[in-house]
Amino acid sequence: MLEVLLAGTFPAGTLEKMQQAVAGTDIHIRAVVTEEEFARENDVDAIILRILKMPRPVIQRFSSRLKMIMRWGVGYDAVDIKTAREQGIDVCNTPGANAYAVSEMAVLLMLAVGRKLLCHEQKLEAGIWSRELFTAQTRSLNHKLVGIVGGGHIGRQVARKVQAFGAHVQYYDPYRLPAEMEKEFEMDYVDYPELLATSDVISYHVPLLDSTRHMLNKENIKTVKPGAIIINTSRSGIVEDEALVEAKKAGLISGAGLDCTEETPITKENPLLQDPDIIVTPHVGGSTNDISEAIMPMIVENLKLLAAGEKVKYVVNKKEK
Secondary structure, rough: EEEEEEOOOOOOOOOHHHHHHHOOOOOEEEEEOHHHHHOOOOOOOOEEEOOEEEEEHHHOOOOOOOOOOOOOOOOOOOOOHHHHHHOEEEOHHHHHHHHHHHHHHHHHHHHHHHHHHHHHHHHOOEEEEOOOHHHHHHHOOOOOOOEHHHHHHHHHHHHHHHHOOOOOOEEEEEOOOOOOHHHHHOOEEEOHHHHHHHOOEEEEEOOOOOOOOOOOOOOOOOOOOOOEEEEEOOOOOEEOOOHHHHHHHHHEEEEEOOOOOOOOOOOOHHHHHHOEEEEOOOOOOOOOOHHHHHHHHHHHHHHHHHHHOOOHHHOOOOOOO
């Protein structure tokens, strides 16, 4: 029997749907929600992980029986990749499954910041009705240059969506896309400094690695195009929040949309929440009620492969030989 642990908080009905999907097989799935419950676990074959984290001590707590940790979503910084590799554990994610949802959130934030949505709402709540108050500061996406950092599934879907609003797209990625893919998605490749200096909107879609931490920081934010909008729907730490606040106060950028912040959970005293030109959401870009319809088949597929003793898919770490 393959013992599988669903660890963390998931959309309502996830456990029941997964149990139904593996009915008639030798796969048994159960769930824990809290860190306290998770701390009592140490002997399963596979873990489906969301919200909760697995640093080195947590991974080492589990017996040699554990063969797969699969993230519900794309990011895998919650798992100590090196330790998992040392213990022969495959770490997997669900690439592209939530790309449509995250890309929608990125474009939503671009529009909300550009059209001063929060500013208008706050004035109305204060009893001030004015159609002209922010007109000189608002902007649309039409004819703007959107710079996308990260050419993966999400970045490419953002490209498609902003083009529907009339925007042009350039992108930077350490691993350049094939020429035919650049042509298909109408994405022009530029180096990172040029993207910062020329983009009207800069949108981040990269994993959190040592090489991407504070990819936008106190130094290079000074080089962005004056009045640019910064969007981060990827991971906390990609953008240096303090640098963003200082840049906004100095008038270097016109605003920002953040679905993730370095202070997590963010407190109401955080300066990011004191500026209506900065819109913050609680990392919900990839969380919609229907997201399981895209993610669950990939997880069930891997569980069945694991139960059959076959090689699993979507592995983001490589076992050392």
